[in-house]
Amino acid sequence: MGLSNENQVRKLEHVDIVVNEKTEGPGTTWLEYVFLVHHASSEVSLNDVDLRTQFLGKGLRAPIIISGMTGGAPGTEKVNGRLAEAAGKFGIALGVGSQRAAIEDPRLENTYRVVREFAGDIPIVGNIGAYEFVRYDLNTIGKLVDMINADALAVHLNLTQEIVQPEGTPCFSGLTRKLELVIKELPVPVIVKEVGQGLSYEVVKDLNAHGVSIFDIAGAGGTNWIAVEKYRALRRGDRLKALIAENISDWGLPTAVSIIEARRAAPNSVVIGSGGIRSAVDAVKALRIGADLIGVAAPVLRAYFNDCLDEYLQSLIHGIKAVLVLTGSRDIMELRSKPVVITSILREWLVSRGFQGL
Numbered sequence: 001m002g003l004s005n006e007n008q009v010r011k012l013e014h015v016d017i018v019v020n021e022k023t024e025g026p027g028t029t030w031l032e033y034v035f036l037v038h039h040a041s042s043e044v045s046l047n048d049v050d051l052r053t054q055f056l057g058k059g060l061r062a063p064i065i066i067s068g069m070t071g072g073a074p075g076t077e078k079v080n081g082r083l084a085e086a087a088g089k090f091g092i093a094l095g096v097g098s099q100r101a102a103i104e105d106p107r108l109e110n111t112y113r114v115v116r117e118f119a120g121d122i123p124i125v126g127n128i129g130a131y132e133f134v135r136y137d138l139n140t141i142g143k144l145v146d147m148i149n150a151d152a153l154a155v156h157l158n159l160t161q162e163i164v165q166p167e168g169t170p171c172f173s174g175l176t177r178k179l180e181l182v183i184k185e186l187p188v189p190v191i192v193k194e195v196g197q198g199l200s201y202e203v204v205k206d207l208n209a210h211g212v213s214i215f216d217i218a219g220a221g222g223t224n225w226i227a228v229e230k231y232r233a234l235r236r237g238d239r240l241k242a243l244i245a246e247n248i249s250d251w252g253l254p255t256a257v258s259i260i261e262a263r264r265a266a267p268n269s270v271v272i273g274s275g276g277i278r279s280a281v282d283a284v285k286a287l288r289i290g291a292d293l294i295g296v297a298a299p300v301l302r303a304y305f306n307d308c309l310d311e312y313l314q315s316l317i318h319g320i321k322a323v324l325v326l327t328g329s330r331d332i333m334e335l336r337s338k339p340v341v342i343t344s345i346l347r348e349w350l351v352s353r354g355f356q357g358l
């Protein structure tokens with residue numbers, strides 16, 4: 001119970017810090033070095049644009065997932081319920097935050113279960129940290145899926161966060177073997193997900209060879225967990241942890257880099273482009289350079305607390321349609337044939353890695 005309480009306080013602290021402190025940067029997504037070309041004579045109208053796509057065997061009305069954030073503390077069922085309701089309304093996918101709290105204290109299951117009640121039949125993604133994933137038996141991992149009737153389970157690789165977190169456990173030894181085993185036994189797919197430092201070509205290539213075929217790259221440039229944990233350390237007077245966090249605060253692969261690297265490494269996999277997607281233009285750039293879906297976390301939470309969640313999602317979807325019109329594309333397939341310009345350090349990065357041509 002003691003551990004669960006600590007867990008619950010941490011969950012609420014995370015939400016509070018992300019909503020109220022400066023938790024983005026200093027790095028950027030590098031999407032600012034990606035340019036789509038304005039097509040002034042576009043004959044596509046907004047009504048012609050079709051954003052529908054398939055994800056986890058179900059249809060989405062737009063290629064968007066609300067990334068996993070919450071659950072696991074009293075009160076979070078309200079947030080999760082509302083996010084689920086909005087995701088259902090707009091026909092997009094939804095992830096929950098780490099379900100570890102409900103394994104440690106089953107009374108908290110309801111804070112996650114609520115999503116299925118409100119979301120209808122949209123794809124819902126369960127969530128667990130790599131550290132717990134390696135240690136849980138198959139039965140416990142199965143419970144994570146059953147709890148919310150999940151369509152997939154995301155295993156998050158939060159190594160950087162574990163390193164700077166006061167109570168962190170930064171060791172994922174045994175992860176690849178466990179992934180292989182669980183992928184064979186679990187009735188739903190496993191998604192490997194970062195939380196804001198990105199997945200590299202090497203990581204995606206290796207995990208793909210071990211059976212992982214869905215990646216949420218969560219690159220750098222959006223919510224920065226090193227910054228979040230720095231604020232937590234400061235709030236509890238742990239100056240050493242705060243300074244350690246500050247020393248590595250610009251670590252990570254920018255989102256644009258990670259999307260391109262993941263797509264290169266596993267051309268037939270599903271790539272979710274996330275981490276710092278802050279506008280419809282960002283979203284369409286991510287879709288153009290290799291993402292199948294885009295993921296958004298912190299802006300959704302802020303919109304929830306500002307009581308404008310539906311407007312936020314509606315404007316994002318409308319904006320994506322608008323940018324497709326402006327590139328002369330009817331759908332994401334067509335978008336992929338449109339010109340894209342890669343400039344500056346992103347171009348140099350790709351040359352240096354030998355990844356030219358999109």
Ligand SMILES: Cc1cc2nc3c(=O)[nH]c(=O)nc-3n(C[C@H](O)[C@H](O)[C@H](O)COP(=O)(O)O)c2cc1C
Nearest residue numbers: 067068069097098156195218222223275276297298
């Ligand atoms: C309050 C909050 C809690 C989060 N908790 C989790 C979590 O439990 N599991 C996880 O995989 N990612 C978690 N994330 C990370 C997000 O899923 C996402 O990968 C990251 O925030 C980058 O997206 P963004 O820049 O749009 O916020 C959390 C993010 C936020 C803002």
